[in-house]
Amino acid sequence: MHIPDGFLDAKTAIxxxxxxxxxxxxxxxxxxxxxxxxxxxxxxxxxxxxxVAQMLNFPVASGTSGHLLxxxxxxxxxxxxxxxxxxxxxxxxxxLLFADGGILALGANVFNMAIVGxxxxxxxxxxxxxxxxxxxxxxxxxxVASWFSTVAAAIFCxxxxxxxxxxxxxxxxxxxxxxxxxxxxxxxTITMLVIASIARTRPGLLNDKIPQATGRERSxxxxxxxxxxxxxxxxxxxxASQLPDGLEKVASSLGFEHRSTAxxxxxxxxxxxxxxxxxxxxxxxxxxxLVGAVAVLALSSILARVLVPRDRTFPxxxxxxxx
Amino acid sequence: MRHDFLDRYSRLSSPIHRLPAAVKLLSTLCIIVAVVxxxxxxxxxxxxxxxxxxxxxxxxxIPWTFIFRRLVLLEPLALGIAVMALFQTNGTMIFLxxxxxxxxxxxTVILLSNTTPFEDLLRSLGRIGVPRILITILALMYRYxxxxxxxxxxxxxxxxxRTFTASxxxxxxxxxxxxxxxxVRSTERAERIYAAMxxxxxx
Numbered sequence: 001m002h003i004p005d006g007f008l009d010a011k012t013a014i015x016x017x018x019x020x021x022x023x024x025x026x027x028x029x030x031x032x033x034x035x036x037x038x039x040x041x042x043x044x045x046x047x048x049x050x051x052v053a054q055m056l057n058f059p060v061a062s063g064t065s066g067h068l069l070x071x072x073x074x075x076x077x078x079x080x081x082x083x084x085x086x087x088x089x090x091x092x093x094x095x096l097l098f099a100d101g102g103i104l105a106l107g108a109n110v111f112n113m114a115i116v117g118x119x120x121x122x123x124x125x126x127x128x129x130x131x132x133x134x135x136x137x138x139x140x141x142x143x144v145a146s147w148f149s150t151v152a153a154a155i156f157c158x159x160x161x162x163x164x165x166x167x168x169x170x171x172x173x174x175x176x177x178x179x180x181x182x183x184x185x186x187x188x189t190i191t192m193l194v195i196a197s198i199a200r201t202r203p204g205l206l207n208d209k210i211p212q213a214t215g216r217e218r219s220x221x222x223x224x225x226x227x228x229x230x231x232x233x234x235x236x237x238x239x240a241s242q243l244p245d246g247l248e249k250v251a252s253s254l255g256f257e258h259r260s261t262a263x264x265x266x267x268x269x270x271x272x273x274x275x276x277x278x279x280x281x282x283x284x285x286x287x288x289x290l291v292g293a294v295a296v297l298a299l300s301s302i303l304a305r306v307l308v309p310r311d312r313t314f315p316x317x318x319x320x321x322x323x
Numbered sequence: 324m325r326h327d328f329l330d331r332y333s334r335l336s337s338p339i340h341r342l343p344a345a346v347k348l349l350s351t352l353c354i355i356v357a358v359v360x361x362x363x364x365x366x367x368x369x370x371x372x373x374x375x376x377x378x379x380x381x382x383x384x385i386p387w388t389f390i391f392r393r394l395v396l397l398e399p400l401a402l403g404i405a406v407m408a409l410f411q412t413n414g415t416m417i418f419l420x421x422x423x424x425x426x427x428x429x430x431t432v433i434l435l436s437n438t439t440p441f442e443d444l445l446r447s448l449g450r451i452g453v454p455r456i457l458i459t460i461l462a463l464m465y466r467y468x469x470x471x472x473x474x475x476x477x478x479x480x481x482x483x484x485r486t487f488t489a490s491x492x493x494x495x496x497x498x499x500x501x502x503x504x505x506x507v508r509s510t511e512r513a514e515r516i517y518a519a520m521x522x523x524x525x526x
Binding site: 003006010025032037038041044047051055056085097098099100102103161170171172175176190193194195196198 | 463
């Protein structure tokens with residue numbers, strides 16, 4: 001998802017850099033006011049930790065492998081403002097030392113992976129925590145939040161490429177969102193397993209002071225989460241629906257033999273934002289997105305149930321009789 | 324063990340290495356801005372830029388094989404995004420343009436990071452107004468990155484000496500507990516570093 005130099009035009013680079021600068025400056029100010037000095041070395045070490053964790057590959061189906069983004073992991077472990085600093089630091093070092101991600105595209109990369117990623121992940125996590133309690137609830141929330149933050153960062157990345165006129169939105173959006181809806185599952189699984197492993201060995205490091213929710217708050221949380229999902233889909237679906245059928249086939253297989261025919265096949269001019277999508281197209285996209293979100297929720301709750309059996313009562317306040 | 328895969332040649336002593344870091348940072352920015360902003364209808368410009376970078380590489384005495392290997396390593400990442408550009412009118416032209424531009428920019432940054440020690444780069448970043456707290460965090464990250472890579476290798480070695488083969492499910496669990504353990508050790512190390520820093524009069 002690291003955008004190299006040469007892919008963004010001036011307006012996109014400047015706009016994203018402005019947002020990133022504001023976000024990072026706010027987080028730094030918040031950190032220097034509210035974080036104790038003791039935590040400063042931890043942020044540096046956490047950035048090195050995320051860098052190293054991103055280098056570890058996890059196996060994905062058919063011999064390919066993906067790697068962790070870590071935005072939600074950082075946000076859940078360290079809190080949102082520290083996570084913004086940690087992820088920005090990782091991206092700055094990757095751009096300056098490893099040439100991974102461009103220098104002029106640094107603003108966009110920081111925006112996608114260090115601002116949108118952690119904040120979206122943390123927001124979904126906090127919302128979900130209202131509805132899902134205890135150790136089990138924490139793992140479900142972490143899983144769903146990491147999937148959402150990965151997909152959100154990818155959609156923003158596609159949006160920036162399209163806004164620059166480098167890549168047509170009709171090609172960038174399905175490719176980026178589709179690929180990251182799949183790798184997001186890996187991200188969700190590994191983040192849940194990491195949090196579960198830290199909870200087992202060092203529960204003190206996960207001192208999130210989220211108060212226990214009442215039944216009413218739980219249903220409010222569920223409604224908010226479903227509204228969020230539906231809103232996201234309604235926002236995204238009209239754009240996706242302009243995808244021509246032939247193009248979809250080519251884009252999904254990425255067949256190189258089709259490359260020469262791909263150009264003329266697309267009759268719409270560059271950066272055409274008309275929405276000629278038929279009713280069935282947008283319905284299909286909404287259904288696909290809903291199926292994705294529901295699948296993530298189901299998979300996360302199954303995995304969380306495997307990791308935290310129902311009869312286990314290790315956080316004492318989890319016992320509903322005492323609430 | 325020495326992990327110098329990031330900036331292996333940054334401590335050589337060539338005329339380019341001896342230049343002040345600020346000069347190199349500024350000229351890198353200039354080259355990248357020029358390459359990105361120049362329209363692709365002027366192919367001579369990109370040839371000249373490539374020639375200039377080749378001259379800089381020769382003067383800096385960094386082996387061309389190292390730079391070539393690094394480019395081959397990073398090019399697929401750019402290619403993955405660039406392929407999406409093909410699916411539009413005039414796609415091949417845009418594809419070639421962004422690939423040329425991003426390759427030249429990659430070359431420039433690889434030259435920068437291998438002719439300038441990171442601490443010099445940080446010092447000049449601090450001088451142009453990057454907040455001190457961010458510089459401290461960047462410096463700490465660079466200092467302990469290699470320590471954590473060592474730690475990861477120790478954990479991996481310990482795991483490999485105890486498990487002969489692992490099933491698919493077990494592999495995920497092992498990877499997760501490795502990452503979790505790495506975080507636990509990072510926080511413990513951060514506590515010790517903080518104690519050492521305050522003992523030496525930090526803040």
